[in-house]
Amino acid sequence: MxxxxxxxxxxxxxxxxxxxxxxxxxxxxxxxxxxxxxxxxxxxxxxxxxxxxxxxxxxxxxxxxxxxxxxxxxxxxxxxxxxxxxxERRAGILRIGAMPALAIGFLPRFVAQFLEQRPRVDVSLWGSSSTVVLDWVAAGQCELGFGQSPVEHGTVLSEKLPPVPVVAIVPSGHPLAARSRLTPQDFAGEAFISLGPSTLLRYRIDAAFADHGVNRTMRVETQLTMIACAMVASGAGVSIVDPFTAEEYAGRGVAIRPFEPRVHIEMAVLQSAQRSLSTLAQDFLGEFRSAVAAFGRREG
Amino acid sequence: MxxxxxxxxxxxxxxxxxxxxxxxxxxxxxxxxxxxxxxxxxxxxxxxxxxxxxxxxxxxxxxxxxxxxxxxxxxxxxxxxxxxxxxERRAGILRIGAMPALAIGFLPRFVAQFLEQRPRVDVSLWGSSSTVVLDWVAAGQCELGFGQSPVEHGTVLSEKLPPVPVVAIVPSGHPLAARSRLTPQDFAGEAFISLGPSTLLRYRIDAAFADHGVNRTMRVETQLTMIACAMVASGAGVSIVDPFTAEEYAGRGVAIRPFEPRVHIEMAVLQSAQRSLSTLAQDFLGEFRSAVAAFGRREG
DNA sequence: TTGCAGCATAACATTAGGTCATGGACACCC
DNA sequence: GGGTGTCCATGACCTAATGTTATGCTGCAA
Incomplete structure (x- = not known):
């Protein structure tokens, strides 16, 4: 057996x-x-x-x-x-699941800062795709989840985080890096690295380009913004991604520029509908929400 | 412990x-x-x-x-x-690449039927030219590929599917539509829509006409059988194409008739030599093979 | 009190899960 | 192309975890 x-x-x-x-x-x-x-x-x-x-x-x-x-x-x-x-009758443990964009850099840094004032608190942070994070929250394996919005699930409550604008990324030496902001027209004829077809983000970005009648050369398609960033860093093309992942690659061969018109990504906080949040989780969420808002202002 | x-x-x-x-x-x-x-x-x-x-x-x-x-x-x-x-082969992911002739109608219908008994199975179906499909299979992006035979590739195994006879197509109102079967002689003087020069199919059809000493008026040439069918439907001429594409246009301005002498198209199933087929893919292939054979008998 | 249900303890048996030793198939490297 | 090393499978064997039976203790109910 x-x-x-x-x-x-x-x-x-x-x-x-x-x-x-x-x-x-x-x-x-x-x-x-x-x-x-x-x-x-x-x-x-x-x-x-x-x-x-x-x-x-x-x-x-x-x-x-x-x-x-x-x-x-x-x-x-x-x-x-x-x-x-x-x-040990600890103050508590906070289990968090998050999508890759947050889990690779922004969230770990925030957690470290959050823990500074709380020596007796443990946090465990797990990264996976948004759908898996949703499962984790539904099963009670995580108290808090961070994923892409929108989310629909019977036993999971979701609440939107402050929207954050996407950014354009180009290889550091690329001519477009000279501009302070980039628009759809700038991308005409560039090799574009696209996000997987199923994401809402992809849809919104495509719409922005279609509105301006710009034709891109689609070279590569991937679901992970990390991969898109890595490919841009290696000079394979240009892309538009969430600012969290982009910032991880800043100074590693990637130049980040604001993209206009503004396209925002929406993230959601997930929690179980079955049980209410611990005060620890509530604290975490409150501080995290303002950290995201501050980040959005800085990028925008 | x-x-x-x-x-x-x-x-x-x-x-x-x-x-x-x-x-x-x-x-x-x-x-x-x-x-x-x-x-x-x-x-x-x-x-x-x-x-x-x-x-x-x-x-x-x-x-x-x-x-x-x-x-x-x-x-x-x-x-x-x-x-x-x-x-029980009720779950899993099956990625399939196929040439346009199959991808536009026959294969999607077959996939739908295949999925009826398999609630947790996911199939992703991609259509492109046979050479691209070959690349997909070689790169492991697709577990199964359906393309034209013959195929030569170091890391891809190909196996022939049951041969299927090509069919003659003429505009619905055309005098030739009155006949129950068509031979090379019937095409003398007709405006003929030809398939692209590189295909084996084209070569065989040309050989059939040459054997009977029939001279056609070549009006249009295209690589895609879909385009040939669309042109026949709009009255631009007559053609000989694979029965899969033809059937998609039946009742849309195209009359389909058996063509004699029999010319068969040969399709190949492609799979990676590196990795063996999942049992799910094996099931799929088995059922698909007999569906093609049944289709061939119906058309023949 | 007696009988019984429920659990703990001790002594012994069994087997799951581990190690060691070995051999075969292939990749790699002169 | 033949040695050499890597990787995995198999078999013999070993050990400790898991299970057994036997028995004793405790509290409860008749």
Whole structure:
């Protein structure tokens, strides 16, 4: 039958890409992992890995299953942590889930600052896509979630954060970097790196260009603004992204310029409708809201 | 140290309210549960239960901890469910690339039918020229590709689909529409809309006409069978195209007739040589193959 | 008091989960 | 192209966690 240890092994193998490396990660021997995986395959009656040369490769079933594992697996560490909190009667622990744009830089910095005045508080910060964050909040794995707005879910309340304007990013040496602000016309003929088709942000940006009758050369499409930034940094083209991610790449080969007409991204705070926020979470949210507003003013 | 079995025992005790009942739930003996619980309390350094008379009662710490434990169990259940779905091929993601002839009608209809029995399956279907589809498969962006045969590529396997006969198309009101089948002789002197020079299909059709010594008036040339069909529909001439595209235009100004001698188009299924097909993709392919064969018989 | 339900403890058995040793298949590198 | 190293699978074996049976303690109800 299925057992948590097998799932842990599966996770480790997916993360490291190999049985041996997974064994090192888990601090057990390689044959142990071999057997956990083969037991798991037997329990689930699924082929998760196949040999490819001397290595192994995940099947597409493994990839699908891995998504679900990342979404719903709660390891023993989590329970241990909860027990420690009870033992030490801590001031509290605040579990936060956030979409990548916030999770890679802005939010960690804010959390660090928030914790300075609160020595007995723990925060755990998890990053994933907005839909996964929504799941986490719904399942109670996170008390607060930060994702893209709008959000629709039966048991999750969402509240909009102050809107923040998107920014144009171009490689540092690029001629467009000389301008103080960029408009759709400036992008005519440029290699444009686009966000994945499903995002609302993409739709709004496309609309802005369509309104001005500007034709861009679409070179690359990606869902992650981080990837867009990295590609701009390497000179592959220009893009328009959220200012949070952009700022992480400032000074790393990317020049940030305001984009006009103003297009705003909307983020939402998610919380469970089942239970009310702890006072700690309320404090956090209040301060975070003003930090975002301040950031929006600075960028705008 | 903490271990999963202890957590299971804890949950059983919380659920049943007693050690003995928990033992029955887990199908093990009562002392086993007793010890698991006392080990757990030692590991967590928490008092989880107190004796109350001859029975036990959970402490408030136990109640708090229980919430976290429930989450982890719900997580495992969800993972199990996901695995069952995958096993029954009711879940997963299938990315498909296809040449226009299939992508504009036949394939979407087939996909819709395929998905009817598979609620948790996601399919993404992309259409482009056969060479682009080949690139997608080579790059791993699509698990399955449908393009024209033959295909040569180092890292892509191709397998032929059942051959399908091409059909003659003429404007609805055209004199030739009166005939039940058309031969090269019938096309003498007609304005013929030809497929682009690079296709194998074009070569075979030209050969058929040459064999019968028939001279056509070449009016228009295009690479896309869709364009050929649209032009026939608007009365610009007659043509010979693949039956998939033709059927999309049936009843929209185009009459479809069998063409003799039989000329078949050959399509190929493309898959990466690097990674084997998911069982979901295998199912899809199996059903698709027979759908094409059935279509070929219907048209022939 | 007696009987019984519920739990703890002790001594012993079993097996899940681990290690070590080894071998085969492939990639890599002269 | 043949040695060499990496990676994984398999089998023998070991250990401690998990389970067993036997038994004793406690409080409750008849």
């Amino acid at each position: 299925l057992n948590p240890r097998q799932i842990e092994a599966f996770r480790a193998v997916m993360l490291t890409g190999g049985i041996t490396a997974a064994a090192e990660l888990l601090n057990i021997s390689q044959p142990a992992v071999s057997r956990l995986i083969s037991d798991l395959q037997y329990a689930l009656k699924l082929t998760l890995f196949e040999r490819r040369g001397s290595r192994i490769a995940p099947t597409s079933e493994a990839l699908s299953l891995y998504q679900e594992v990342e979404r719903s697996f709660v390891g023993l560490e989590r329970i241990e942590q909860a027990a420690r909190d009870l033992q | 903490l271990n999963p079995r202890q957590i299971e025992a804890f949950r059983a005790v919380m659920l049943t309210g007693g050690i003995t009942a928990a033992a029955e739930l887990l199908n093990i003996s009562q002392p086993a549960v007793s010890r698991l619980i006392s080990d757990l309390q030692y590991a967590l350094k928490l008092t989880l239960f107190e004796r109350r008379g001859s029975r036990i009662a959970p402490t408030s710490e136990a109640l708090s901890l229980y919430q976290e434990v429930e989450r982890s169990f719900v997580g495992l259940e969800r993972i199990e469910q996901a695995a069952r779905d995958l096993q």
